[in-house]
Amino acid sequence: MNTNILKKSCRESVPHPLCYITNSVGTATVASLSALVVQVIMLCVTKSFQSLVIVLCATAASVLSEFLYGLVREKFSYSWITSCIQGILLGLLVPSQYPPAAVFVTALAVFFITKYAFGGFAGSWVNSVALCVIVLYFMNADFFPAFILGAEDFQVRNAAQTLISGGSVSILPCDSSVTAFLNRTVFRLMGISIPEGYVSLFWDNGASIPAFRFNLITLISSIVLLSLDVVNYEIPLCFLAVYAVLVRFVSPFFTGCAPMQGDMLLAFLTSGTLFYSLFMLQWYGTVPMTKAGRITYGIISGLFGFLLLGPGTSSSGFMFVILVMNLISTVIQFAEDAAVKKYVNKNLIPAMEEPNV
Numbered sequence: 001m002n003t004n005i006l007k008k009s010c011r012e013s014v015p016h017p018l019c020y021i022t023n024s025v026g027t028a029t030v031a032s033l034s035a036l037v038v039q040v041i042m043l044c045v046t047k048s049f050q051s052l053v054i055v056l057c058a059t060a061a062s063v064l065s066e067f068l069y070g071l072v073r074e075k076f077s078y079s080w081i082t083s084c085i086q087g088i089l090l091g092l093l094v095p096s097q098y099p100p101a102a103v104f105v106t107a108l109a110v111f112f113i114t115k116y117a118f119g120g121f122a123g124s125w126v127n128s129v130a131l132c133v134i135v136l137y138f139m140n141a142d143f144f145p146a147f148i149l150g151a152e153d154f155q156v157r158n159a160a161q162t163l164i165s166g167g168s169v170s171i172l173p174c175d176s177s178v179t180a181f182l183n184r185t186v187f188r189l190m191g192i193s194i195p196e197g198y199v200s201l202f203w204d205n206g207a208s209i210p211a212f213r214f215n216l217i218t219l220i221s222s223i224v225l226l227s228l229d230v231v232n233y234e235i236p237l238c239f240l241a242v243y244a245v246l247v248r249f250v251s252p253f254f255t256g257c258a259p260m261q262g263d264m265l266l267a268f269l270t271s272g273t274l275f276y277s278l279f280m281l282q283w284y285g286t287v288p289m290t291k292a293g294r295i296t297y298g299i300i301s302g303l304f305g306f307l308l309l310g311p312g313t314s315s316s317g318f319m320f321v322i323l324v325m326n327l328i329s330t331v332i333q334f335a336e337d338a339a340v341k342k343y344v345n346k347n348l349i350p351a352m353e354e355p356n357v
Helices: 003-009 025-045 049-073 080-092 100-118 128-139 151-155 159-165 175-184 186-190 198-203 215-227 234-249 251-255 264-269 273-280 291-309 317-353
Strands: none
Touching: 025 049, 025 080, 025 215, 025 273, 049 080, 049 100, 080 100, 080 128, 080 273, 100 128, 128 317, 159 198, 175 186, 175 198, 198 215, 198 264, 215 273, 234 251, 234 264, 234 273, 234 291, 264 273, 273 317, 291 317
């Protein structure tokens, strides 16, 4: 053997000699927190001070509940990053008109009770953020807007145009020029064109719930988190695919619009569809572990998404989707455990009991 080659290849050492197939929980939480901070920065840029106060109250309640939970258990397995993520998520999912004091008290109680009853962080099978939003919804549903568009509004080919022309979306000054550029370049290759207003709907749709507003930021965040392997692609991809197909081909039978003309873009850009599918649909401990289980989870969530969200513009439907999927996920995980146990009993145990030759 050429010892010079061996000496040259082993000349340098690195402090982290091990390779990991996935990112650590710490890396994943920091990346998720960074993506959520961008949403908060957009609230600052748009001077949405009411929403900022709610985010601050929700985050403070989340951190305090984690501290109290550790105090009661006399064991501080404490992660302030995870608590901040849950608090920011809750603050972004609450309408800006909701009283901040009510958000703080409710979040503190719900987060503490869910930790005590089901376990903290990934130990809980219930998404505590979605549960807290549901509690706030039932406390005062008037703060959560109803469906912005009615069934008759979805009968036109581009239902989003009704939303835009009605003044619910603030049109950007550059909307017409950006739309013309996209139609002239990108969409021309596909043989389609988009009307004016979709760019503004994509950038900031003006929803009272902050998480629903900045769809472009959410889309960029999803690309970054998926590329860093922070989140799994199976669940959001299967959910969005199933939901889009149902909106496109099935919703016309209920809304009365032309066949195969359901507005998929409107469905994606309202109801918090992109935000929920990225940050909420696959929270730690609430999703199956196997690839087949996650695909099944994503497909079923797409079905329930269509049943509860319809073709879009719902402000509260998705949080019920999350809660329903938490229940269904436990069934899928039981099936996964049974499959693993069957495989072990059939293949591994007999192999271990064979005498050595």
